[in-house]
Amino acid sequence: MIILNGGSSSGKSGIVRCLQSVLPDPWLAFGCDAFVDALPAAMQEAEQGIEIAADGTVSVGATFRALEAAWTEGIVTMARAGARIIVDDVFLGGAASQQRWRKALGDVPVLWVGVRCDSAVAAGREIARGDRARGMAAAQADSVHRGVTYDIEVDTTRTESLECARIIASHAG
Numbered sequence: 034m035i036i037l038n039g040g041s042s043s044g045k046s047g048i049v050r051c052l053q054s055v056l057p058d059p060w061l062a063f064g065c066d067a068f069v070d071a072l073p074a075a076m077q078e079a080e081q082g083i084e085i086a087a088d089g090t091v092s093v094g095a096t097f098r099a100l101e102a103a104w105t106e107g108i109v110t111m112a113r114a115g116a117r118i119i120v121d122d123v124f125l126g127g128a129a130s131q132q133r134w135r136k137a138l139g140d141v142p143v144l145w146v147g148v149r150c151d152s153a154v155a156a157g158r159e160i161a162r163g164d165r166a167r168g169m170a171a172a173q174a175d176s177v178h179r180g181v182t183y184d185i186e187v188d189t190t191r192t193e194s195l196e197c198a199r200i201i202a203s204h205a206g
Contacts, residue, residue, distance in 0.1 A: 034112050034141055035060075035205060036120045036134060038181060039148030040173030041089075041165055042158040044189030044197070045121040048148060051198030052119055056205060061111065064121035068104050072097070089168025091125055105137045112141050123173060128180025146201055147178055147186035154190050 035052065037045045049062045069083060076082030081094035093101075112118045124130035131145070150158075155170035185204050187197040 034109075034118045034120065034138070034143040035146060035201065036122060036143055037146045037148050037201075038122050038124045038131070038177060038183075039150065040152075040155060040170055040175075040177050041123060042155040042162060042170040043148045043150040043174070044158075044194055045148050047194035048187070048189070048197045048201070049119050049121050051195045052201060055195070055198050055202045056117075058117055060117040060119050062119045062121065063108055065123050066121070068101065072100070076100075085166050085169070087166065087168075089166040089170070089172050091169065091173075093125065102133070102137070105134065109137045109139075109141060112138075124177045124181055125173075127177060130177075131181045144185070144201070144205055145181075145183045147181065147183040148197070149178070149186060149188045149190070150174065151188075151190040 037048060039045045046064060046066075049064070053060050053062060069077070072082060076096065078084055079094070081096035083094075083097050084092045086092075108118055108120060122130070134143075152171045152174035155174055156167075159165045159167065159170040185201060187200055189197060
């Protein structure tokens with residue numbers, strides 16, 4: 034498995050698409066955005082689900098965490114069954130989020146990748162995307178990395194997704 038962690042609009046999704054094209058074998062991609070999109074509408078913007086404030090801060094409730102744990106276990110089960118998996122995640126809890134993955138992974142080999150981007154650049158991307166609450170990118174740019182340990186880090190501030198993917202692929206053994 035390869036797990037990418039970075040704030041909103043840091044460039045993770047672009048890197049994942051490039052990784053799928055440069056890695057020699059087929060790799061399945063799963064992202065936290067797809068997980069959030071899969072939630073029932075009632076859980077989006079709900080206390081027990083996920084709430085995105087006007088300033089871009091994100092909070093999640095107990096029901097969200099329970100469903101996230103099931104999603105994580107499902108992905109790990111596919112990896113145990115032999116699928117090569119790339120995960121695009123946002124560690125809202127920093128080190129605690131990584132610890133949840135570590136617990137689920139057990140002995141599954143993983144390459145931990147930090148995806149960094151200058152908060153002003155990420156904020157510009159956020160505006161261009163038009164599908165994120167303003168402020169989310171700046172709020173997450175540093176906080177998602179607090180206490181997290183990586184095998185490799187890339188910075189998309191001035192480096193294109195394809196080059197970042199090549200760097201990651203060279204470590205994906």
